[in-house]
Structures are given as C-alpha cells and as structure tokens.
Amino acid sequence: MWKVIAVLVVLYLAGFVIFVTMLPAPKASAAPAQGIVALTGGDERLSAAVNLLETNHGQRLLISGVHPKTTKQELKLLSHGGPRFDCCADLGYAAENTRGNAQEAADWARAHRFNSLIVVTASYHMPRSLTEFQAAMPGVKLEPYPVQPVDIDLAGWWHDFRALRVLQGEYAKYVASTVRNAVIRPAPPGPLDPKKPGGKSRA
Numbered sequence: 001m002w003k004v005i006a007v008l009v010v011l012y013l014a015g016f017v018i019f020v021t022m023l024p025a026p027k028a029s030a031a032p033a034q035g036i037v038a039l040t041g042g043d044e045r046l047s048a049a050v051n052l053l054e055t056n057h058g059q060r061l062l063i064s065g066v067h068p069k070t071t072k073q074e075l076k077l078l079s080h081g082g083p084r085f086d087c088c089a090d091l092g093y094a095a096e097n098t099r100g101n102a103q104e105a106a107d108w109a110r111a112h113r114f115n116s117l118i119v120v121t122a123s124y125h126m127p128r129s130l131t132e133f134q135a136a137m138p139g140v141k142l143e144p145y146p147v148q149p150v151d152i153d154l155a156g157w158w159h160d161f162r163a164l165r166v167l168q169g170e171y172a173k174y175v176a177s178t179v180r181n182a183v184i185r186p187a188p189p190g191p192l193d194p195k196k197p198g199g200k201s202r203a
Contacts (some may be wrong), residue, residue: 020157023123033056033143034114037105039098039121039129040065043078048147049120050079053088054156057170058118058190061085064092064101064109098125099177102132109140116141122149124167128174 036058038049046063053061063075076085095104109117117137121129123146133142148154157163 016171020167022142024126026123026140026146026148030057030118030145033118034059034111035109036061036118036120037082038063041045042122042149043145044150045120045122050081050085052118054082054084059087060112062105063089064094064104065095066091066093068093098128099132102136105133106136109137111169118143118145120145121148122147124154124170128170131177131181155202
C-alpha cells in the first residue's frame with residue numbers, strides 16, 4: 001500500500017511542477033472577440049478587462065463575481081473606465097466560484113449571441129477557468145488573457161510560502177475540475193433569460 005501512496009505522491013508533485021511551469025505568461029494584446037469576461041479576484045484583472053473594452057477588443061464586458069454591495073460607478077472609478085464602460089459593461093452578482101463564473105458567462109454569452117470571448121483572470125487561475133468555461137460553453141471560442149497578480153511572486157514560487165500555498169491550492173482545484181468535467185456532462189442550456197445576467201465570485 002505504501003508503494004502505491006508513494007507513486008501517487010510522486011505523480012501529484014510532478015504534475016504540480018508541470019502545472020506551474022506551463023502557466024501562461026501575461027499578454028500585451030489580445031485578438032478581438034465579441035465579448036470580454038473578467039473574473040473578479042484582483043484589481044489588475046478588472047483594469048485589464050476594462051482596457052480591452054475601451055480599446056474596442058469586444059462589444060461588451062461582463063464582470064463576473066461582483067460583491068452584491070458594489071456599484072457599477074464604483075467599479076468604473078476603480079478601473080478608470082471610460083465612455084464604453086457606461087454603455088457596454090455588465091455586472092454579474094450570482095457566481096460564487098469559478099464554476100459559477102463559467103455558467104454566468106455562458107448565460108451572458110447566449111443572451112447576447114456571442115460565439116467568442118476573451119477571458120481575463122490571473123495567470124495561475126487561467127487553466128482552471130478555461131476548463132470550466134469550455135465545459136459550460138463548448139461551442140464558444142475562448143481567447144485567454146492572463147494577467148500577472150501583483151501580490152504573488154510566481155517567478156520565485158519555490159521560496160515564497162504564500163505563492164507556493166496559492167499555487168498548490170489552485171493545482172488541486174484544477175485537477176478536481178478537470179476530473180469532474182471529464183466525468184460529468186454539463187446540463188443542457190435552458191431558455192434565454194430576458195433579464196440581465198448577474199454574478200458574485202470568490203475565485
């Protein structure tokens with residue numbers, strides 16, 4: 001039994017190292033898409049997504065995972081939004097995790113009949129986000145736009161306890177997400193909701 005456990009531990013650690021070394025690098029630009037989705041969890045994600053919207057990289061922006069007490073005006077000031085933020089940014093208040101973000105974004109994309117999305121989140125969070133988004137909307141083209149978190153030293157993760165803890169937790173969630181989505185088929189989409197989509201997330 002202990003040999004089996006040892007093999008599993010080695011495989012897990014090897015997978016973790018591969019996961020970290022394969023994390024996507026932040027991008028300076030992105031190919032235009034019909035929609036942009038920002039997953040909350042850091043100011044840099046919001047600022048990057050709003051900049052993409054203001055520079056016409058997408059028709060509309062969904063900010064998924066907004067705290068229920070946060071207003072659109074507060075987010076505009078925080079992200080230095082411009083004229084397009086007023087007309088073309090939607091706030092989501094319903095999602096409470098990454099899977100919820102994906103479902104919220106899928107509903108939003110269907111409501112607007114979008115077939116391509118730019119996904120904006122932290123680089124370490126991107127693999128799991130894409131796994132959930134692909135499961136929730138298999139027919140939609142996804143363009144990842146990873147951003148560098150300012151409070152985590154990803155480059156020196158092996159000697160930074162906080163970075164190691166965050167990456168280890170994210171890797172475990174990524175493995176669980178991958179296995180779950182491989183085993184459980186997502187439910188078919190329901191009818192379009194005439195109301196605007198909402199969402200709240202703790203990625």
